[in-house]
Amino acid sequence: MNTLSKQPNYLNDRLCLNVLAGSVENAKECHDATDGHIVIGVLSKNYITDEAAITDMKTYIAATGNALSIGLGAGDPHQSAMVTRLAKTLQPQHVNQVFTGVAASREALGQNETVVNGLVSPSGRVGYVNIATGPLSSKAPAAEIPVETAIALLQDMGCSSIKYFPMNGLACKDEYVAVAKACAAADFYLEPTGGIDLENFEEIVKIALDAEVPKVIPHVYSSIIDRETGLTRPEDVKALYEMMQKLV
16 A cells, blocks of 8 residues: 555655754754755664664654655665665655666555655766666676666666765766756756765755756755764754755
């Protein structure tokens, strides 16, 4: 049964924030700071067993009305299979996957409402991306293909969006602009990830919006996490949300 139809959809808006949470209470604080225009990343890599992950992630679902984004953990391809298993049981709003894990996750979900991204990486060449992000392919020579072809392959697999990682902020700006334009042309979502902070957030998001990408889900992680507590700072999330409101 599709449980998403009974939950609010946090990804309806053109711009939705994605942050990590160090606890259920932290997740609720971040959720409240954005009036719900957010999905909360919880990393599969932090759990030894599926059972432990499912039990804990259900508490995040309950606290935020299923604003759950199941994460890999720094794009770790070895978490791909676990993410698929968790997604099947939990039916979250959002799933992070490596390129080669997309089809399995979509099949396991059994519905098309959950946003499933596919991780591709900068190649060093404008207009090309590296799709070798899976458990075995990430150890092989890079597979650099036109971004338009990468999007078409992801669409073939039931993917919703490109997770463009690691961006290192604006280090690969020209490549990112090309990715944004290709996503817009294909009516495909874009999730810029890696090195995004309070200083470059607005420019990174604006590039995607100006290119007319239909939905943008920026991931802002370590830059807004308190190193001592491991918790995402709600005041920083609120600041990001205020920027979002100016951009859309």
